[in-house]
Amino acid sequence: MDRDGIRIDNVSVVFDTPAGKVTAVTDIKQHVPHSSFVSIVGPSGCGKSTLLAVISGLQDSTTGLVRVAGRPVTGPDPSIGVVFQEDSTLPWRTVEENVAFAMEMIGTAKAERRQRAKDAIELVGLGGFEMSYPSMLSGGMRQRVALARTLAVQPEVVLMDEPFAALDQQTRLFLGAEVRQIWARTNQTIVFVTHDISEAILLSQQVWVMSYRPGSIIDVVDIDLPDERDASMVSTPRFNELQNRIWTSLQAESMRGFRQQEAQKKVAT
Structure with a gap:
């Protein structure tokens, strides 16, 4: 590289x-x-x-x-991953599903994206919130979800x-x-x-x-x-x-x- x-x-x-x-x-x-x-x-x-x-x-x-x-x-x-100012979480998806979304778009295999989503969620300190929806989270936590989604792609x-x-x-x-x-x-x-x-x-x-x-x-x-x-x-x-x-x-x-x-x-x- x-x-x-x-x-x-x-x-x-x-x-x-x-x-x-x-x-x-x-x-x-x-x-x-x-x-x-x-x-x-x-x-x-x-x-x-x-x-x-x-x-x-x-x-x-x-x-x-x-x-x-x-x-x-x-x-x-x-x-190249991007994290924006605006709340970019998808309200109908759980934290885990939000974090996996970008990997779905680029065709990452299901088993791999689940593991990478789990790792990214732990990395940003959201372990235990995998099944939560954005409406249940604070603004800071939603920004962590957005960061985890970017990191999970491993840019x-x-x-x-x-x-x-x-x-x-x-x-x-x-x-x-x-x-x-x-x-x-x-x-x-x-x-x-x-x-x-x-x-x-x-x-x-x-x-x-x-x-x-x-x-x-x-x-x-x-x-x-x-x-x-x-x-x-x-x-x-x-x-x-x-x-x-x-x-x-x-x-x-x-x-x-x-x-x-x-x-x-x-x-x-």
């Missing part, structure tokens, strides 16, 4: 809209090494989710190319698009710690999109900061904190230094975006 991870080579995405062409992301060239954990932060509307969609094969790039494990990404692929890469955004802070911290533990055990490559700077620092080995639209990578911050992390780390001097560096870049881009939007409103009126 190629251990090159994810290579993003000069990717740009331009959308056709009624108002004309809109460049969502522009000229992004980055490398995510195999088995690493990278988070992406940026102002709202900067193209974070668009970039993740290109990596997943759900969105074509206008220019450039993405390679995963040395292979060009030309469309959705079982080797090389896991992409997470603000998976905890709708959850309370305590649940976010707990699930973030679980995701980091799962990553340490599976050695998968993870790219995680978030608006929360503290979450990005606690989870990641590296944080990419994106500019306002058209989105580009304006800073790459290596997170040189100990591997063993918990919420108490947010009060340490080094954590604060990293947070301030990222916030300074984000604040400048958010203000630029605000001014640009205000200028566009004046032109429209």
Whole structure:
């Protein structure tokens, strides 16, 4: 197996809209090494989710190319798993059936998918809830089901698009710690999109900061904190230094975006 991870080579995405062409992301060239954990932060509307969609094969790039494990990404692929922000559980299926769903779609043999579903459910801490339905679970537990469904396919890469955004802070911290533990055990490559700077620092080995639209990578911050992390780390001097560096870049881009939007409103009126 190629251990090159994810290579993003000069990717740009331009959308056709009624108002004309809109460049969502522009000229992004980055490398995510195999088995690493990278988070992406940026102002709202900067193209974070668009970039993740290109990596997943759900969105074509206008220019450039993405390679995963040395292979060009030309469309959705079982080797690339995605966990979305929205609740994606199927209400008429049990936890076990939800986790097995993606494997059914790619034709995994019944006995194998049952075992892999069982293993993934245990991995995310839902053992004992196999026969429960989503309506019986909390929001955090339903997100664990979605994560288990992705992990059961055994992808090389896991992409997470603000998976905890709708959850309370305590649940976010707990699930973030679980995701980091799962990553340490599976050695998968993870790219995680978030608006929360503290979450990005606690989870990641590296944080990419994106500019306002058209989105580009304006800073790459290596997170040189100990591997063993918990919420108490947010009060340490080094954590604060990293947070301030990222916030300074984000604040400048958010203000630029605000001014640009205000200028566009004046032109429209």
